[in-house]
Amino acid sequence: MGKEEKRKTLKPSNELARPRIHRKVIMYLLVSYLSISYPNNQISKKSPMPTAIYVARPNIRRVVLVDAIKTLLLCGLFYAAVRVNIYLFLRYRVLSAEPPVYLQYAIIGVLLLLLVVELLTVYRKHTIMVYDFYPEHIELYGSKPQTLSWSMVEDVKLKRSLADRVFGTGTIILKPGFRIEHIEAPEAVFTYVQRLVTQAKGQVFEGQAGQGMAGYQNYPGGYPGSPRSSSA
Numbered sequence: 001m002g003k004e005e006k007r008k009t010l011k012p013s014n015e016l017a018r019p020r021i022h023r024k025v026i027m028y029l030l031v032s033y034l035s036i037s038y039p040n041n042q043i044s045k046k047s048p049m050p051t052a053i054y055v056a057r058p059n060i061r062r063v064v065l066v067d068a069i070k071t072l073l074l075c076g077l078f079y080a081a082v083r084v085n086i087y088l089f090l091r092y093r094v095l096s097a098e099p100p101v102y103l104q105y106a107i108i109g110v111l112l113l114l115l116v117v118e119l120l121t122v123y124r125k126h127t128i129m130v131y132d133f134y135p136e137h138i139e140l141y142g143s144k145p146q147t148l149s150w151s152m153v154e155d156v157k158l159k160r161s162l163a164d165r166v167f168g169t170g171t172i173i174l175k176p177g178f179r180i181e182h183i184e185a186p187e188a189v190f191t192y193v194q195r196l197v198t199q200a201k202g203q204v205f206e207g208q209a210g211q212g213m214a215g216y217q218n219y220p221g222g223y224p225g226s227p228r229s230s231s232a
Contacts, residue, residue, distance in 0.1 A: 052132035052139075056189060058182040060126055062167035067122045068115070075111040082107060131180050133192075136200060138178070148178040150200030158190045 089095040129142040140146040155175040164170045170186025172193055173179055183189055 050134060052134055054133035054192070056131040056133070056180060056183045058126045058129055059167055059169045059184055060123065062163060062169050063126045063182055064119060064123055066163045068119055071115050071118050075115060079107065079111060126182075129181075131183070133196070135196070138174075138180075140178075146178060148174060150197045152176075153178075153197045153200075156190065156194055156197060158186055160186065 086095070086099060090098060125143055129140065132139045132141065136151075137147055137149045153174050155173075157173045157175075158170055159173055160170040164182070164186070169182045169184055170190070171179055171181045172183070172186065172190055174193070180189070180193075
C-alpha cells in the first residue's frame with residue numbers, strides 16, 4: 001500500500017512539470033527561427049542617429065505673455081460690444097429691462113474659460129517645438145514636424161516685432177515655407193543660418209579663419225558649432 005500511495009503522489013508532480021518542458025522547447029524553436037530568419041542579429045542593430053550641431057527653442061515667456069495680452073483685448077472688445085448692444089436695446093425699447101446679473105457673470109466666465117484654453121493650447125504647442133540644426137538640413141519637431149534642406153533655401157530674412165524687441169527674440173523666415181519662431185539671440189542665429197545655407201550651396205564663406213567665430217559669443221549655450229547647444 002505504501003508504494004502505491006507514493007506512485008499516486010508522484011503523478012501530479014510529473015504532470016505539472018510537463019508544461020515547463022513544452023515551454024522550453026517552444027522558446028528554443030522560436031529562438032532558432034529568429035536566428036535563421038534574421039542572421040547576424042539584425043533585429044537589435046540600429047543605425048546611429050546623427051547629432052544636431054545646434055538646438056533652438058521658442059521663448060515660452062514671450063509667446064504666452066503676448067498671446068495672453070491679445071486674447072484679453074479680444075475678450076474685452078467682445079464684452080464691450082455686448083454691453084453696447086444691451087444699451088441700444090434698452091434705449092430703443094427692444095428690451096423692457098436689463099438682463100439679469102447672472103447672465104453677465106456667465107458671459108465673463110465663458111470669456112475667462114476661453115482665455116485659459118487658448119493659453120494652455122499655445123503653451124503646449126510651443127513647449128514641444130524644437131529646431132535641430134544639422135550641416136545639411138534643419139528639422140522642426142512639434143505638432144507639425146517639418147524638414148528643410150539648406151541647399152533648398154531661396155532667401156533668409158529676420159523679422160522682429162515690437163514684442164520681440166522687448167523680449168530679445170526674433171523669427172527667422174526661410175523661403176520656401178519654413179519659420180524659426182521666437183528664438184533668443186536672433187541676430188547671431190540669423191548669421192549662422194546664412195553661413196549654413198552658403199556652405200550647403202557650395203559657395204565660399206568670406207572670413208573663415210578668425211572672422212568665422214566673430215558674432216557667436218552671444219549664443220545662449222555657447223558657439224553653435226558645439227554639440228547639442230541649447231537656447232531654451
